Amino acid sequence: MELHTASPSDTREVAAAIARLARSGDIVLLTGDMGVGKTVFAQGFGAALGVAEPMTSPTFTLVNSYQCGSLTLHHADLYRLERTGEVADLALAELAEFSGVLLVEWGEAAAATVRDHLEVHLDVDDADADALDEVTGRTIEISAIGPSWAQRYGRLTEALARFAC
């Protein structure tokens, strides 16, 4: 599905709606260029799961983990690995196996190594590109890869209906 958000707080809400449908073992891959709102999305996603502390960038540490109730949110970032083919060394899918939800920034490189996942692609909305102020509009493209998210796709579409293009 394709969505449009007008502001960072909209993007946070989209992330929260996805997080509320997330369950143990889920993998969400975030893709898109630098500065399109992956950090904002991750913060909205974590807040909806109950992460109270600031979610700092995992670019340096590769994976930051947060305990939220019975779930663990693993927040990964492949920015430094995307060009090196070392993604397999991180064993991402194993992280999600034990009561974990895995959210991966710069997830393009992991798409081949994780079969069942939700892909969220963020981009700057061209319609706003010639505005003089900051470009805050974003398009968000969501695709369910594999059976696990396909089952929840109807509920997800419903929850995100107000952002649909």
Place this chain on the structure above:
Amino acid sequence: MTVDEHTLVLGVETSCDETAAALVLGGDDVISSVVSSQIDLHAEFGGVVPEVASRAHLESLNPVVARAIVEGGIDPSRIDAVACTIGPGLIGALLVGVSAAKALALAWDVPFVGVNHLEAHLYAAFLEDTNLQFPLVVLLVSGGHTMLVEMRDHGDYRLLGRTIDDAAGEAFDKVARFLDLGYPGGPAIDRASDAGDPDAIRFPRAMMDDGLDFSFSGLKTSVLNYVRREPDVASVDVAASLQQAVIDVLVHKARRAAHEVGATGIVLGGGVAANRLLRAEIAAACAADGIGAFLPSREMCTDNAAMIAAAGWHRLRAVGPSPLDIGAFPTMPLLDQALIR
């Protein structure tokens, strides 16, 4: 064991892309300090690559330790303890140093001390100026961290503020890569800014008067949006304007933190502390406020093992050795309970 001015500590550091070893006597007298950088190795990838880093540490560590001992002109039997970074950092890289340091401690039959890398950065200034008076405010800025810490005494810290998203050095790295200015991004931005106009573009100063936390993710996005909108803008002007925005916020908050805790001075630490504009502006702000500005040399600001040995000496004296089964902690916070008495 008695820990005093005659206690000689071997420090080992492998948390990121520097392999380092150093001998420090009595907690502040640097006998030798050797740093082998992997920057050239990582430059082709535009960042630190974990597996490459681990393999390089494995190859460099023995020669680096041997050189620290030879340059120190001492016999290994004179070493009283081995200190090593156990976190935070890249797990594969940390484990190389931790395993080697434990093996050395075991072979020499001396204590092993696990050191928090962030805590060690707080000690770097003490290696060059032993007369520092508490309380101090330390501004620790690097590619992975941005924090303000009140140092009330040895081992007694309070986190005053930290980034809620990206580190300041990360903003430099990512924008430098986007503008093709080179790696590492911090020095590249510093150099490019010389030829640029810091007032060319007014980038946002996030959370300027909003507590002591930092936020640099929005600034990075704002810079990228600007360049996408104005593709013909001069890179040097973008670099200089970004640098000014980051440093305005860092200096403003460090100064307010020092005022709030009644600090005798501000200490800089971390790789971004090598930035020339940051050093000049912290020095000017401290002079205006009548407090000290402690700006360690570039060698002490960036990752090194002398600061690890110094922090290890203080930890050994206050808490004692660490158990040999202690692990490595990639996301270890500054105030980690595992290492507090």
